[in-house]
Amino acid sequence: MIDNERTVTPETLQDEVKALFQGGYRLVTATCKDQGDDFEILYHFDRDLTLLNLRMTFPKDVEIPSISGSYLAAFLIENEMKELFGVKISGIAVDYGGKLLVTEETLQTPMLKSVEVTSVAASPDGGEE
Amino acid sequence: MSRQTVVPFGPQHPVLPEPVQLKLVLEDEKVVSVLPAIGYCHRGVEKAGEINDIHQNVFLVERICGICSFTHALCYCEGIEKIMGIEVPTRAKYLRVVWSELHRIHSHLLWLGLLADAFGFESLFMQIWRYREMVMDVLEKTSGHRFIVSTCIVGGVRRDIGDEDLDGILSTLKELEKGLDKVASVIYKDYTIRKRCIGVGVMSKEQAIQLGAVGPTARGSGVAQDARMLGYAAYADLKFEPVVETAGDSYARAVVRLREVYQSIDLVRQAIDRLTAGEVAADGAPVRVWRESTAGAPSSDIVAKVRGFPNGEVISRVEQPRGECFYYIKGNGTKNLERLRVRTPTYANIPTLLVTLPGCNLADVPIITLAIDPCFSCTER
Numbered sequence: 001m002i003d004n005e006r007t008v009t010p011e012t013l014q015d016e017v018k019a020l021f022q023g024g025y026r027l028v029t030a031t032c033k034d035q036g037d038d039f040e041i042l043y044h045f046d047r048d049l050t051l052l053n054l055r056m057t058f059p060k061d062v063e064i065p066s067i068s069g070s071y072l073a074a075f076l077i078e079n080e081m082k083e084l085f086g087v088k089i090s091g092i093a094v095d096y097g098g099k100l101l102v103t104e105e106t107l108q109t110p111m112l113k114s115v116e117v118t119s120v121a122a123s124p125d126g127g128e129e
Numbered sequence: 130m131s132r133q134t135v136v137p138f139g140p141q142h143p144v145l146p147e148p149v150q151l152k153l154v155l156e157d158e159k160v161v162s163v164l165p166a167i168g169y170c171h172r173g174v175e176k177a178g179e180i181n182d183i184h185q186n187v188f189l190v191e192r193i194c195g196i197c198s199f200t201h202a203l204c205y206c207e208g209i210e211k212i213m214g215i216e217v218p219t220r221a222k223y224l225r226v227v228w229s230e231l232h233r234i235h236s237h238l239l240w241l242g243l244l245a246d247a248f249g250f251e252s253l254f255m256q257i258w259r260y261r262e263m264v265m266d267v268l269e270k271t272s273g274h275r276f277i278v279s280t281c282i283v284g285g286v287r288r289d290i291g292d293e294d295l296d297g298i299l300s301t302l303k304e305l306e307k308g309l310d311k312v313a314s315v316i317y318k319d320y321t322i323r324k325r326c327i328g329v330g331v332m333s334k335e336q337a338i339q340l341g342a343v344g345p346t347a348r349g350s351g352v353a354q355d356a357r358m359l360g361y362a363a364y365a366d367l368k369f370e371p372v373v374e375t376a377g378d379s380y381a382r383a384v385v386r387l388r389e390v391y392q393s394i395d396l397v398r399q400a401i402d403r404l405t406a407g408e409v410a411a412d413g414a415p416v417r418v419w420r421e422s423t424a425g426a427p428s429s430d431i432v433a434k435v436r437g438f439p440n441g442e443v444i445s446r447v448e449q450p451r452g453e454c455f456y457y458i459k460g461n462g463t464k465n466l467e468r469l470r471v472r473t474p475t476y477a478n479i480p481t482l483l484v485t486l487p488g489c490n491l492a493d494v495p496i497i498t499l500a501i502d503p504c505f506s507c508t509e510r
Binding site (some may be wrong): 002021024026027028029031033042044048049051053071072073075076094099100101102103110111117 | 164166167168171173175176177180338339340341354356358359441442443444453455457459467468470472476477479480483509
């Protein structure tokens with residue numbers, strides 16, 4: 001448990017975020033975690049160097065709304081969560097369609113716990129790099 | 130009706146130290162809109178952070194970026210120490226300040242040189258980088274490496290700085306200040322610099338907060354926020370205020386960085402003045418912190434004895450040269466972390482380009498982009 005956190009749901013997320021925007025909070029970032037059957041996203045906000053965190057846990061097949069309507073800067077973080085974790089997010093202000101950080105040749109959704117990564121990269125012709 | 134053209138700026142461009150592509154939509158010479166595209170140097174650091182053990186991760190995170198290297202390690206170590214309740218010795222806290230501020234000085238001098246290079250002021254660029262070499266020599270003398278100093282470890286620092294080297298740092302900073310005064314007079318008075326930077330890439334204070342800008346990018350727009358005010362390491366004992374300018378343009382961001390170099394020199398002096406004798410790592414019995422295959426025994430440098438593994442979650446923030454760096458760390462009582470999340474300052478500052486670039490001339494795009502001091506190896510991890 002981290003300091004100063006509140007629990008939100010996909011249904012209440014946008015209203016809570018809008019209230020923070022109107023309260024002068026700055027979006028710091030969001031942290032996504034793979035919890036097995038669920039995702040957990042922590043949204044981190046700051047005002048005068050005091051953090052406020054929103055914690056949201058939801059099943060992996062649930063689509064969550066974007067917060068980029070309130071915080072435009074969230075578009076980078078939400079695209080990253082979509083690509084690296086496979087989180088379904090609707091309404092991102094600038095949607096890169098899965099091509100922000102990863103490409104077709106790289107691992108898809110690499111941050112999922114089910115995706116195992118070894119320390120040696122295999123080259124396309126089967127040798128080691 | 131003007132015809133719109135799409136011009137790709139990057140990923141390779143003389144003014145960009147690292148790759149990013151900005152797709153610029155132009156009407157004649159004016160930028161109408163911009164779409165940033167990153168991903169050219171994504172290395173999967175957060176995934177690697179779950180595979181390595183907690184001590185190996187110090188080596189991992191300090192290689193996220195060569196310029197902010199020490200502050201990445203510091204942010205990570207501060208987080209692990211907080212979860213595990215490790216008390217860092219006082220001397221180590223001050224040494225952490227010394228290395229952090231030396232990094233800030235060399236990063237800002239690097240940037241000021243690149244700014245001069247961006248509009249063709251080559252002699253100023255070379256002069257600034259010549260002064261920067263004095264700081265690189267200090268880093269090499271105190272740690273053995275110019276960039277990735279590898280002195281921060283969980284529990285303290287790996288090396289001490291002796292009295293002779295501390296005197297050397299002070300005399301180097303004295304010489305650096307003399308050189309800096311000459312550079313500052315050019316930056317404040319030169320017609321070319323002022324013409325190219327004043328009124329270019331303006332962002333208001335409200336826009337800076339709404340877009341989540343941090344560091345000199347935000348402080349150049351009047352946002353008086355500096356993560357050092359949180360009091361990590363020994364900053365709580367030092368006297369300083371955030372350096373702020375209010376014009377919100379590229380010139381303001383340059384002046385903030387220039388003034389922060391002077392501030393960092395003062396902070397190093399304060400830290401050295403307050404250094405007391407003592408251990409530099411918690412409970413300092415030497416242990417191996419690297420893999421079995423490492424050749425040779427640990428040197429006489431002190432390494433930390435840290436018992437156990439982190440169990441819990443923590444947020445750690447430090448002020449890197451480019452702004453607030455944010456680490457979220459979650460441990461589960463094993464030697465591997467459950468989650469390592471890194472948000473670097475450039476990641477927060479990229480969205481400001483969506484506001485500062487539209488409306489500017491194509492010729493101003495390099496200056497405005499450079500004004501956020503972009504570091505894409507940090508951004509993409």
